[in-house]
Amino acid sequence: MKTETTIQGLSASLNPARAARKIIGFVPTMGNLHEGHLNLVRAARKLCDVVVVSIFVNPIQFGPNEDFDNYPRTLEHDSHLLAEVGCDIVFAPSVEQMYGKQPRLTNISVSEITNDLCGLQRPGHFDGVAVVVTKLFNIVQPNFAFFGQKDYQQLAVIKQLVRDLNMPIEVIGVPITRAEDGLALSSRNGYLSEQERATAPSMYATLQAAEKQLQNGQSLDVVLSNIRQQLTEAGFDVDYVEVRTPMLQKIGQFDQDIVLFVAAKLGKTRLIDNLQVKHST
Amino acid sequence: MKTETTIQGLSASLNPARAARKIIGFVPTMGNLHEGHLNLVRAARKLCDVVVVSIFVNPIQFGPNEDFDNYPRTLEHDSHLLAEVGCDIVFAPSVEQMYGKQPRLTNISVSEITNDLCGLQRPGHFDGVAVVVTKLFNIVQPNFAFFGQKDYQQLAVIKQLVRDLNMPIEVIGVPITRAEDGLALSSRNGYLSEQERATAPSMYATLQAAEKQLQNGQSLDVVLSNIRQQLTEAGFDVDYVEVRTPMLQKIGQFDQDIVLFVAAKLGKTRLIDNLQVKHST
Numbered sequence: 001m002k003t004e005t006t007i008q009g010l011s012a013s014l015n016p017a018r019a020a021r022k023i024i025g026f027v028p029t030m031g032n033l034h035e036g037h038l039n040l041v042r043a044a045r046k047l048c049d050v051v052v053v054s055i056f057v058n059p060i061q062f063g064p065n066e067d068f069d070n071y072p073r074t075l076e077h078d079s080h081l082l083a084e085v086g087c088d089i090v091f092a093p094s095v096e097q098m099y100g101k102q103p104r105l106t107n108i109s110v111s112e113i114t115n116d117l118c119g120l121q122r123p124g125h126f127d128g129v130a131v132v133v134t135k136l137f138n139i140v141q142p143n144f145a146f147f148g149q150k151d152y153q154q155l156a157v158i159k160q161l162v163r164d165l166n167m168p169i170e171v172i173g174v175p176i177t178r179a180e181d182g183l184a185l186s187s188r189n190g191y192l193s194e195q196e197r198a199t200a201p202s203m204y205a206t207l208q209a210a211e212k213q214l215q216n217g218q219s220l221d222v223v224l225s226n227i228r229q230q231l232t233e234a235g236f237d238v239d240y241v242e243v244r245t246p247m248l249q250k251i252g253q254f255d256q257d258i259v260l261f262v263a264a265k266l267g268k269t270r271l272i273d274n275l276q277v278k279h280s281t
Numbered sequence: 282m283k284t285e286t287t288i289q290g291l292s293a294s295l296n297p298a299r300a301a302r303k304i305i306g307f308v309p310t311m312g313n314l315h316e317g318h319l320n321l322v323r324a325a326r327k328l329c330d331v332v333v334v335s336i337f338v339n340p341i342q343f344g345p346n347e348d349f350d351n352y353p354r355t356l357e358h359d360s361h362l363l364a365e366v367g368c369d370i371v372f373a374p375s376v377e378q379m380y381g382k383q384p385r386l387t388n389i390s391v392s393e394i395t396n397d398l399c400g401l402q403r404p405g406h407f408d409g410v411a412v413v414v415t416k417l418f419n420i421v422q423p424n425f426a427f428f429g430q431k432d433y434q435q436l437a438v439i440k441q442l443v444r445d446l447n448m449p450i451e452v453i454g455v456p457i458t459r460a461e462d463g464l465a466l467s468s469r470n471g472y473l474s475e476q477e478r479a480t481a482p483s484m485y486a487t488l489q490a491a492e493k494q495l496q497n498g499q500s501l502d503v504v505l506s507n508i509r510q511q512l513t514e515a516g517f518d519v520d521y522v523e524v525r526t527p528m529l530q531k532i533g534q535f536d537q538d539i540v541l542f543v544a545a546k547l548g549k550t551r552l553i554d555n556l557q558v559k560h561s562t
Contacts, residue, residue: 007447019302105393106411106445111386130387131446138447164387165412166288166419 001083003090007139010091014050014140022049026142028133031055031092032072036177036185038085040146043174045086052140053082054091056098061128072187091140098135108134110157110164113248117153117261118272121239126157133158137169145169150176150184152259152274156248176273178204184273196266202234207260207275214254214277227262236264236271246276254279282364284371288420291372295331295421303330307423309414312336312373313353317458317466319366321427324455326367333421334363335372337379342409353468372421379416389415391438391445394529398434398542399553402520407438414439418450426450431457431465433540433555437529457554459485465554477547483515488541488556495535495558508543517545517552527557535560 004010017024025048027040037053044051055078062068075092082090107127113119114126137145147155155173162171177185182204183197192200206227213223220243228241242261245251251258256279263272285291298305306329308321318334325332336359343349356373363371388408394400395407418426428436436454443452458466463485464478473481487508494504501524509522523542526532532539537560544553 021300100444102444104445106389106391106442108387108389108446111388113386135445135447138449141449161387163381163383164385164416165389166416168419168422 001079001087001090003079003092005092005094006097007093010052010089010139013089014052017050018141023144024048024140024142025051026136026140026145027051027053027087028136028145028147029053029055030057030071030187031078032074032187032190033078033081034177034185034187034189036148036150038081039177040148040174041082041085041087043172044144044146047144047172048142050088051086052089052091052142053087054093054136054140056091056093056132056136058098058128058132059095060099060131061125063122063125066122072190091136098132104131107131108161110160113153113156113160116248117240117242117244118263119153121263126154129154130157130161134161134165134167137167142169144172146172146174148176149173149274149276150186150272152261153248182208184271186271188269188271191269192266196269199235199266200271203231203236203262203264203271203273204275206230206234207262207273210260211275211277215280220252220254224260227260231262231264236266239263239265239270282360282368282371284360284373286373286375287378288374291333291370291420294370295333298331299422304425305329305421305423306332307417307421307426308332308334308368309417309426309428310334310336311338311352311468312359313355313468313471314359314362315458315466315468315470317429317431319362320458321429321455322363322366322368324453325425325427328425328453329423331369332367333370333372333423334368335374335417335421337372337374337413337417339379339409339413340376341380341412342406344403344406347403353471372417379413385412388412389442391441394434394437394441397529398521398523398525399544400434402544407435410435411438411442415442415446415448418448423450425453427453427455429457430454430555430557431467431553433542434529463489465552467552469550469552472550473547477550480516480547481552484512484517484543484545484552484554485556487511487515488543488554491541492556492558496561501533501535501539505541508541512543512545517547520544520546520551 025044027044029037057071108130109127159171181201183201210223210227224241228238231238240263243258258277260275306325308325310318338352389411390408400407440452462482464482491504491508505522509519512519521544524539539558541556
């Protein structure tokens with residue numbers, strides 16, 4: 001496995017693969033890797049000849065009161081994990097390498113689906129994601145790019161971006177990786193106290209219970225209200241409980257496939273989760 | 282020369298060239314071609330193995346009161362001209378082919394350098410240019426793209442876009458092509474009456490006179506004021522007379538290379554021109 005820290009170095013490393021028309025798979029990450037990320041790399045490994053993983057904590061997708069400075073940087077440990085799952089090239093650029101010394105004047109925004117769910121609490125977040133993902137796509141020029149379904153809204157934004165701008169890339173969503181107790185894996189889980197970590201799995205349990213209620217014919221409104229109540233009782237500070245179509249359109253009735261979304265805080269740590277619920281026709 | 286009207290057809294036409302790692306040159310146009318465009322194609326022909334020219338009147342770069350509906354569409358004549366100068370593939374998609382049936386949610390904006398010169402009179406124009414050029418770049422995936430220096434601000438915006446987003450494309454600016462009497466070639470020249478056409482060359486003559494005044498040590502302020510006065514006396518309705526650095530920064534003194542910019546109307550037709558003036562060190 002090679003590690004490249006410059007765009008030029010990465011291009012040099014990828015040029016032989018490009019010349020040989022090999023299939024390039026790309027997994028963008030912010031590092032501090034867990035099994036969720038590794039499953040993205042495994043999915044890329046299965047489908048592609050060459051697997052590139054980027055590790056870059058992207059400053060422009062953090063809000064002024066968010067955890068950019070404290071976001072865990074664990075490149076050495078991440079590299080060991082990536083080598084084990086068959087990553088070919090780690091791209092770990094500096095902020096200056098990615099954004100240069102000249103001011104960036106270009107912004108990309110995806111409207112509507114970003115003014116919803118996590119976007120409401122994190123103004124500018126998805127613009128920052130769109131810019132860095134576009135830059136990384138142009139640098140790596142992959143055939144396939146892999147994103148986790150845990151950040152479902154991010155995945156939808158990137159699919160929209162790719163479609164709207166005709167990027168020659170196929171975006172693959174990979175199912176959520178969960179701990180044995182059901183908690184969706186996330187770098188931010190490391191912020192949880194022991195007690196909070198014990199409470200956290202009830203977020204997924206609540207979504208599973210909601211799925212059963214829906215399948216038993218309970219109305220969406222009641223089910224959403226139940227989720228909110230159960231999360232609050234478990235000790236969460238609920239940010240939102242919402243339902244959308246798979247393409248993030250609002251929906252009032254369970255008459256097609258839907259996705260349940262929750263975001264809630266345990267102490268200072270904000271957790272998100274989602275569950276796709278099929279409608280049986 | 283092939284003509285492709287779909288993205289899929291274009292990809293199929295380009296795939297052999299891509300597989301053979303040939304150098305692809307791209308000239309985006311809105312059609313109604315004149316010698317200025319043909320010189321872009323000739324520049325591409327010299328540098329590249331395969332030359333693609335797009336002809337697409339892009340609705341989203343026209344303002345509500347601009348000439349989108351009446352913009353001249355002359356595909357057959359354009360195709361004859363392109364075949365003569367060695368174009369390999371004409372890409373002439375429909376609006377639906379480019380923008381699809383689903384609504385586009387993604388926007389791209391380049392700040393600062395678009396809030397100036399022509400951007401002030403044409404809100405949203407450069408966003409529309411940035412989006413369509415990004416889409417075309419992703420569809421064609423050229424190594425080189427060619428733009429005329431007549432639309433100097435557009436060229437600067439695209440260079441900025443390419444740099445900010447790490448697009449793997451080299452943007453080449455091609456000098457202005459002029460009629461024998463000095464008028465910068467433009468599709469919009471066709472809107473001029475005979476009398477207006479006779480007046481139009483004085484725009485360039487005024488810029489040339491300004492260059493001489495600068496080289497004789499006249500101050501920028503006086504020279505700009507002279508340009509404005511001469512254009513007005515010639516019968517132009519002046520929109521702006523400005524000076525910028527080559528990267529479109531404002532500048533107060535002629536102490537480095539500069540570009541003089543003018544925009545003015547003759548009757549209903551808005552003409553633009555510019556002149557790069559070297560500073561002798």
